[in-house]
Amino acid sequence: MSPGDVVPLSFNSGLVALSFLIAALGSYVALLAAAGIRAETQDGEIRLGYVVIGAVAMGGVGIWSMHFIGMLAQNLPFEVGYQTGLTILSFMVAAGFSGWAFWYVGRDRFTFIRCLIGGCAAGFGVASMHYVGMSAARMPAVLLWNLPLVVLSVLIAVIAATAALWLAFNTQNERQRIGAAILMAVAVCGMHYTGAAAGAVICTAANDPAGGYIGGAMLPYIAFALSIVTLLLMRWHLQRASQRFRARMAQRIDSIIESAPGEVSGRSPGASPGPG
Numbered sequence: 339m340s341p342g343d344v345v346p347l348s349f350n351s352g353l354v355a356l357s358f359l360i361a362a363l364g365s366y367v368a369l370l371a372a373a374g375i376r377a378e379t380q381d382g383e384i385r386l387g388y389v390v391i392g393a394v395a396m397g398g399v400g401i402w403s404m405h406f407i408g409m410l411a412q413n414l415p416f417e418v419g420y421q422t423g424l425t426i427l428s429f430m431v432a433a434g435f436s437g438w439a440f441w442y443v444g445r446d447r448f449t450f451i452r453c454l455i456g457g458c459a460a461g462f463g464v465a466s467m468h469y470v471g472m473s474a475a476r477m478p479a480v481l482l483w484n485l486p487l488v489v490l491s492v493l494i495a496v497i498a499a500t501a502a503l504w505l506a507f508n509t510q511n512e513r514q515r516i517g518a519a520i521l522m523a524v525a526v527c528g529m530h531y532t533g534a535a536a537g538a539v540i541c542t543a544a545n546d547p548a549g550g551y552i553g554g555a556m557l558p559y560i561a562f563a564l565s566i567v568t569l570l571l572m573r574w575h576l577q578r579a580s581q582r583f584r585a586r587m588a589q590r591i592d593s594i595i596e597s598a599p600g601e602v603s604g605r606s607p608g609a610s611p612g613p614g
Contacts, residue, residue: 345414345479345539349531353411357404357530362523363566364400365502368392368436369515369522372506375444389444393437396502399568401464401526402432405471408530414539416478424474428467435463439503448507457500464495464526468533479539487536491529498525 371392405428409418439460443452468491472481502525505518 341542343541345541347535347538348413349411350413353407354527354531357407357411358523358527360407361400361404361526362519364395364398364403365522365526366515366519368396368400368440368502369506369509369519371395372440372444373509373515375440376448376507389437389441392440392506393433394568396440397432397434397436397463397467398429400522401436401467402429402471404526405468405530408527408534409471409475412534414477414479415541419476420471420474421476424470428471428474431463431470432467435460435466439463439499440506443503443507453503453507454500456503458496460499460503461492461496464499464529465492465533468495468530472533472537478543479541481537482540484536484538487532491533491536494525494529494532498522498529501525 368391371388374388375392406420439456442459443456446452469488502518502522505522509515509518
């Protein structure tokens with residue numbers, strides 16, 4: 339294409355489906371972490387490990403990896419590289435805001451206000467990650483932003499994040515969890531592709547990326563492979579943590595049952611059950 343030409347907005351349907359899959363998988367593991375946070379909070383504490391898993395699964399995999407796969411899904415007549423520093427920053431933003439939201443909502447009794455505050459923070463993190471990630475792109479083109487669509491994408495991010503947190507702390511069984519993960523993936527992808535539509539790609543003269551950069555067509559596939567490995571490891575850790583939690587609860591129940599006969603036998607046969 340010639341300098342000044344606008345690249346038509348189109349996507350590779352296979353890669354769009356792949357981006358949706360990774361968003362759903364990340365959301366599912368994040369929901370499992372939220373269940374652990376909810377159980378531990380009811381038990382009187384909140385473990386940082388669950389928060390970290392939720393942050394990496396939702397922010398790092400479900401949002402960050404989905405973003406770069408979604409970037410590859412957009413049909414562009416040139417290869418795109420990504421500036422290393424901004425790419426790392428985009429990951430930290432997504433995981434950081436997601437982790438804070440999980441910690442804030444999970445540290446106390448669930449309420450709609452807490453969910454709304456956490457959702458606004460997480461939504462801001464999602465939107466920030468997207469536009470920081472877009473600014474990291476190095477290509478022979480510039481982006482002309484459509485402000486109403488940018489605002490719409492941020493609103494979608496906030497609404498989606500609030501709904502995601504509500505679902506994360508209110509799903510009770512596996513069927514609900516799978517349905518919630520699919521719904522969350524729809525919301526995350528909806529924000530990303532709305533944001534993609536907000537930036538018109540205008541070709542410029544060919545240029546070499548300045549400074550250190552990563553990328554090319556392989557980056558999204560590498561992100562996908564690493565995400566799958568990460569999710570499997572986190573799923574294994576969550577399963578072990580769940581087994582330890584159930585064992586601990588069983589021990590407490592056993593101790594209560596064992597102590598009950600002693601309390602009963604401590605009464606004298608003629609003792610009155612109440613004050614007399």
